[in-house]
Structures are given as C-alpha cells and as structure tokens.
Amino acid sequence: MAFGAFATAGAATEPVARKRSKIALILLLPGIAYLALFFLVPLVSLILTSFQTPSELAFGEPGVYDYAFKWENYTDVLGLYGEHIFRSFFYALLATVFALLFSYPLAYFIGVKLRRFPLVQALALTLVIAPFFISFLLRTLAWKQILSDDGVVVTALQGLSILGPEAHITGEPIAVIFGLTYNFIPFMTLPIYTSLEKLDLRYVEAGGDLYASPARTFFSVTLPLSAPGVISGMLLTFIPASGDYINASRDFLGSTKTPMIGNVIENNFLVQQNYPAAAAMSILLMAAILVLVGIYVKKSGTEDLI
Amino acid sequence: MDAIGRWFGRYTLWIYSALALLFLLIPIAYTVVFSFNDARRSNIVWRGFTLDNWTTVCDAQGVCESFVASIGVGLAATVLATALGTMIAIALVRFRFRFRGAVTLLLFLPMATPEVVLGAGLAAEFLSAGVQKGALTVILAHTMFCISFVVVTVRARVASLDPALEEAGRDLYGSPAQVFMRVTFPLLLPGIMAAALLSFALSFDDFIITNFNSGPFVTFPKYLYTAAARGIPAEANVIASAVFFIAIIFVIVSQLSAAARRKRLARLQG
Numbered sequence A: 001m002a003f004g005a006f007a008t009a010g011a012a013t014e015p016v017a018r019k020r021s022k023i024a025l026i027l028l029l030p031g032i033a034y035l036a037l038f039f040l041v042p043l044v045s046l047i048l049t050s051f052q053t054p055s056e057l058a059f060g061e062p063g064v065y066d067y068a069f070k071w072e073n074y075t076d077v078l079g080l081y082g083e084h085i086f087r088s089f090f091y092a093l094l095a096t097v098f099a100l101l102f103s104y105p106l107a108y109f110i111g112v113k114l115r116r117f118p119l120v121q122a123l124a125l126t127l128v129i130a131p132f133f134i135s136f137l138l139r140t141l142a143w144k145q146i147l148s149d150d151g152v153v154v155t156a157l158q159g160l161s162i163l164g165p166e167a168h169i170t171g172e173p174i175a176v177i178f179g180l181t182y183n184f185i186p187f188m189t190l191p192i193y194t195s196l197e198k199l200d201l202r203y204v205e206a207g208g209d210l211y212a213s214p215a216r217t218f219f220s221v222t223l224p225l226s227a228p229g230v231i232s233g234m235l236l237t238f239i240p241a242s243g244d245y246i247n248a249s250r251d252f253l254g255s256t257k258t259p260m261i262g263n264v265i266e267n268n269f270l271v272q273q274n275y276p277a278a279a280a281m282s283i284l285l286m287a288a289i290l291v292l293v294g295i296y297v298k299k300s301g302t303e304d305l306i
Numbered sequence B: 001m002d003a004i005g006r007w008f009g010r011y012t013l014w015i016y017s018a019l020a021l022l023f024l025l026i027p028i029a030y031t032v033v034f035s036f037n038d039a040r041r042s043n044i045v046w047r048g049f050t051l052d053n054w055t056t057v058c059d060a061q062g063v064c065e066s067f068v069a070s071i072g073v074g075l076a077a078t079v080l081a082t083a084l085g086t087m088i089a090i091a092l093v094r095f096r097f098r099f100r101g102a103v104t105l106l107l108f109l110p111m112a113t114p115e116v117v118l119g120a121g122l123a124a125e126f127l128s129a130g131v132q133k134g135a136l137t138v139i140l141a142h143t144m145f146c147i148s149f150v151v152v153t154v155r156a157r158v159a160s161l162d163p164a165l166e167e168a169g170r171d172l173y174g175s176p177a178q179v180f181m182r183v184t185f186p187l188l189l190p191g192i193m194a195a196a197l198l199s200f201a202l203s204f205d206d207f208i209i210t211n212f213n214s215g216p217f218v219t220f221p222k223y224l225y226t227a228a229a230r231g232i233p234a235e236a237n238v239i240a241s242a243v244f245f246i247a248i249i250f251v252i253v254s255q256l257s258a259a260a261r262r263k264r265l266a267r268l269q270g
Helices: A002-011 A014-050 A072-111 A118-133 A136-146 A152-159 A173-197 A201-209 A214-225 A227-243 A261-271 A275-300 B002-036 B063-094 B100-112 B115-129 B135-159 B163-171 B176-205 B208-213 B220-228 B234-269
Strands: none
Touching: A014 A275, A014 B063, A014 B100, A014 B115, A014 B135, A072 A118, A072 A173, A072 A227, A072 A261, A072 A275, A072 B002, A118 A173, A118 B002, A118 B176, A118 B234, A136 A173, A136 B002, A136 B220, A136 B234, A173 A227, A173 B002, A201 A214, A214 A227, A227 A261, A227 A275, A227 B115, A261 A275, A261 B115, A261 B208, A275 B100, A275 B115, B002 B234, B063 B100, B063 B135, B063 B176, B063 B220, B063 B234, B100 B135, B115 B135, B115 B208, B135 B176, B135 B208, B163 B176, B208 B220, B220 B234
C-alpha cells in the first residue's frame, strides 16, 4: 500500500514516531472504547446471564435472577429448543442456496453483460438495492398479503390444481424460506456482482481458445474467480437469515409450525422474562456463527476482513 | 421455430435478469399501490383509489410520531457513528500499530453477529446496569452497529487518497491542522457523506435490535411490528412510499451526476 512508505518515513526518527502513534491512539480510542462498551461487554453480559439461576429472594416473582454457574441452562434449552435450532439453520441454509441460484445469473448479467452500458448497469444495481429503501417489515407484510389464502398466487395455483382447495402458503415453512430468500437476495447479489465486475474476460476467452466447452469454462474459470464474492454473499445471507424472527413470526409469514431461534430468544427475553434461557440460546447461535466466521477468517486473514 | 429458439438462447440471460429485477420490485409496488387504497379500517382488500391517505397522513394514531422518532434516532446515531468510524478509518489506513488484527476483528464482528444476539446482549447489559430503556438506549445501540459500516466505507476513500496532495499542503507550510481541514477533510467528504447516509438508512430500518432496547419508545419499524397484528393503516404505506421515492431519487441523481463528472474528466484528459 502507498501509505506504508509514508509511515516508515515517520518512524525513522524516534520522537516523531512516538508522536504519530499518539495520534493513532487518539483516533482509535473513542471508537474502540465504544465498541468494547456496547459490543464486547454485552457479549460478556450474555454469557453471565446464561448461567443465572432464579433468585430465591424473589419468591417466585418472574424475571429476577442471581448470578450462578447453572450450566444446566444450556442442556435445558438444547432439550426444549433443539428443533428450533435445527429449523433455523435448515431454513437459513435453504434460503442461502435459493438466493445464490437466484443471484448468480443476475449478478453475472449486471457485472459482465452490462459493462458496455454504464448507465444501465448503475440503474440495474439501484433496482437490486431498491428493496432496502422500503421498510423490511412492510416488504414482508406485502408478501404475506400477496401469498395469502385469497391472494393471486394461491388462487392461481389452486386453479391449476397444483395446490389443493384447503392448502395455504402463508404459515407454512415454504413461506418463511421464501421470505428469508427474498429479504436477503441483495446481500447475495452485491458481493457476487463486485467480484464479477472485476473479472478479466480474457481468462474466459482463453478457456474458449483452449477448446473448453462454455460449461467447462464457467466451472473452471468464471466460478473460481468469483468465489470470494460467492463466499461473502453466502455468509451475509446465512448469518442474518439464521437469526431472523420477522419472517417466521405469526404476524408475518410464519405460524406456530415455524418458530426459529430468533423467535425463541425474543419470546424468552421480552415476553416470558426468562433471561437465562434467552441468553443461552443467543450464545449457542453466536458460537455457531463464530465457527463459520472462524473458518472464513482463517482462509482470508484479518487484513481483508473489512 | 429455430430462429425463435436461437433468439431465446441468445437473450435468456437478458430475459431472466429483467424478470428477476421485476420480482424484486413486487412488494415495493404493492406497498406503494396500497398507499392509495380507500382502506378505511383494514388495508388488505383493494377498495378503490383515493389520495386521502397522502393528504391526511398524520391522522392515523402514532404513525407520524413514530416516523419523527425514527428520524431523530437516525440523525443522532449517524452523527455519533460517522465521527467515531471516520477517526478509526483514518487510523487504520495511515498508521501502523500493534493489535491491528485485533482492532480489525473487533470492527468485523458486529457486522457478523446476528442482530438478535446484538439486541439481546445490549438488553442484558442495560438490565444488569439498571439503565432505563428508551430513546437513549436505542441511539446507543444503533451507533454501535453503524460504526463498522462507516469504517468500511470511509476506509476505501482514505486508501484512494493521493498522499502527494497532502505533501503539497505541507510543502506550502500548512500546519497539520490546516492540511487536514483544507486538504484531507474535503477530499474525504464524499466518503464520509456516503457513510453517513448508509448509517442513517441502517438505523432507520432497524427493527430487531430496537425491539430489544426501546422499552416504551416507538420507532417507525416498531410501530409497524405492533400494528401488524391488527392490520397496518394505509398511512404507514404512505410514509414508507414517500421515503422510498426520496431515497431512490437521491441515488439516481447522485449516479447521474457521477456519470456526468466522469464524462467531463474523460473529455479533459482526451
């Protein structure tokens, strides 16, 4: 990087270097302290809460807990909500796969085919991110109405006898997976677009020159070169999808058949005031995500993370 | 027949992409159309066109109040996060320091943590510290998750800055403060503006973290969540549609002006 030379020039004389590192500290400290206080401390707070036990002094009043080391909270939530954990990761995985299948051709079209038309390309990208400009909750509610029992989609599918007369879409797992897919498509399309936009087309031409079929060229040239975008897109879709509780909520696309980890955490924390159970579930979700992120960091290194 | 087949073969990707983009717009179109519905009690069935929802948007109870609350929270969180994040971005590009990997990881993790965990964690912290939930806790929470996005956005701009421009400032005997205010800051401004807009958008649309940390305080997304159970009034569609059009016009205008600037530059160089 160009600024590397800059920094070593400053380090040549000792007092200057000390002054410079003081500036760095002043610049970093407020933001880092903020993140420590409102990101790291909350995580520690969650860990402590997850081991809490109901307070004996509260005489059965809900929502009062004492610090303890009640690790059974974890086995309890795993027993109670194992199904929810499995469902969350299963839904999130399906949504990630569907979003990838939907996004790749679109990202390829915008990033490669529209290169010759910069203005159209910019417009297409604007349309990809357009859903971000309308509230997440309203988008999901719109789908709820469109997919409802008297809506166009159900009526049409019943007319074609694909759906039975008593069948629903909303409230079923398929609606939740659909909602998750739709809501996180831009997170998949944008990173894939970014890596395809930089793709040097001469590599693709070389594949053709070497008598590779278009499919072979795609799988051995284009796809590997866009892998970084595909991987970050998959993380950016899977992580929010696995923790989401809007789509699976009863008032949106879900029903009592579809609760996910997020619904369990919300219900335990905000409704039942069972903070230890909510915290234990949060820590389990965080641990699963950290494993994924850990693999990613190991591959990419910390320098390219942000 | 063969010609039609070839035409389809050639344009499959074009057709697919056009349909995919249309698909992405379906719920937006739905929301906008139903902002003109003569809804009266429930805004689920189409009952005819009216402009009443647009002209008397604040009549529905709580809609405008929650909208104003969201704007206020968004502005406060944006100012805080943009200031803190810009400082970090400058430090990351311009200085070598120890624990660099740790700092990068600390900035990356909030973006990789599911919102429900961020929300529950902060709520657990506020609970054990005995902090009353309200507008302030929402602002603190939003600032936290916006910082990382500000750093990512501004960092790219700092990295693309030509150090020769600042050197020129120093050569002309500018003090470090003068060089920063007259050279560095104006050059960083587009990146800082982009980061501020991103922060505002993230804060404005956040529901999950807000829900855990707002207590009785109601933002626009929280209003929608509570209203969803009994039916969203058409006035909420009006606000969402208006926000959508303002944002989209803003993006298109800035893209067009960037294109015009590129063209001018190309003409100057060519």
